[in-house]
Amino acid sequence: MSAGVIKVGLLGLGTVGGGVIKTIRSQQEKLAQRLGKRIEIVKALVRDSEKERAVQVDPALLTTDFEDVLKSDVDIVVEVMGGVEPTYDYVRALIEKGCHVVTANKELLAKRGPELVDLANQHQVHLAYEASVAGGIPILSVLRQFLRTNDIQGVRGILNGTTNFILTKMEAEQLSYQEVLKQAQELGYAEADPRSDVEGFDAMYKLYILAQLVYGESLPLADVVRKGIADLSAGHIRIASELGYRIKLIAQAQKAEQGIRLSVQPTVLPIAHPLAQIQDAFNAVQLSGNIVGDLLFTGRGAGELPTASAVVEDLAYLLTQPFTPHPVWTEKNAAAQLEQGQDERVLCYLEGSCIAATPDRVLHFLREAGVNVTKLKVQFDLGGVLRAGLIVTGIREEHEQVLKSDFGLSVRCFPLIESA
Known part of the structure; x- marks a missing residue:
């Protein structure tokens, strides 16, 4: 590193990349006191160097050619361009050059993370x-400290702000999924x-990293239980509410002797449950430790500045720490996936x-079938x-098949979490 200056390259200069530049500029004095050096952006890879940007950048720093970044004398590269290709090739080349990398790319890590972690250790x-994982919530650094003394029995959370915004509005304003999705797109919470x-x-990639x-260890992505919210109706939301519950898109990781179980799916929680209280575009992560018990972390999970804050914190942290090998990432095959328990409570x-389907007939059938x-x-x-x-x-x-075929009903069962 140059005397007095830390040279940083950027891959991507969209919303988050612009936020990184704004954060470095606004916190430059504080960062310099902490690091003993100033941070300087020396090169930024963009798709279009002529495009107007929300943040002012010297045009001489912009390039559309990755080789310009690779051949420059950067100390650290921040990757915020997203996607897997060509991002993986770029990050791999930088690591092989001996360059530190900070990334906000959950899809890249979920799909190629084991290879990149192994490569970073080699170099x-x-x-x-x-x-x-969670934008402005520093959950990974908290976990590293938490794991020093606690065994974590479970992790669950709301890891996607867009879907939480949609579910919040569907319940509060009694609107359809499509109506609220349009609102979310107009407000910039949802992509086109x-x-x-x-x-x-998105939540599945984050859960994989957690x-x-x-x-x-984790499961191959194909073995993660994943269900989205696009088929949720106002009827689902209303019935849950009248029963005293709220539907949230919950990401959950559990481990038992048989292996680990990862799921992302609409889940029913009592309205008083801490995760049920997380509204709008906020995220939350709940940890259950064998010593400390349950802890809940909340905050804005996405957006320009929350994500940029986490990127710059990572950058500052690694500049003050010597290299230590990363824990190896491994994947278990599908045999490690736990079977869904038959005695679990669900909202049906x-x-x-x-x-054809009077309440009395339906209840009689279910009770005769041994359903409580x-x-x-x-x-x-x-x-x-x-x-x-x-x-x-x-x-x-x-039982669900009989309800469909003999009673002419559509059936949707939601897993239910009772305890906090």
């Missing part, structure tokens, strides 16, 4: 990724193509004609449509 460089968020991919840090939502029903809420509309929410234990796929 004895830092690979820092605090910003990849929202699939990564609403289909659960599992690697907490348990030293039923909808269909009340002619502990709560029931029934609604009818003027068109003779039955909508029912049941809290049940012991319902199986074959």
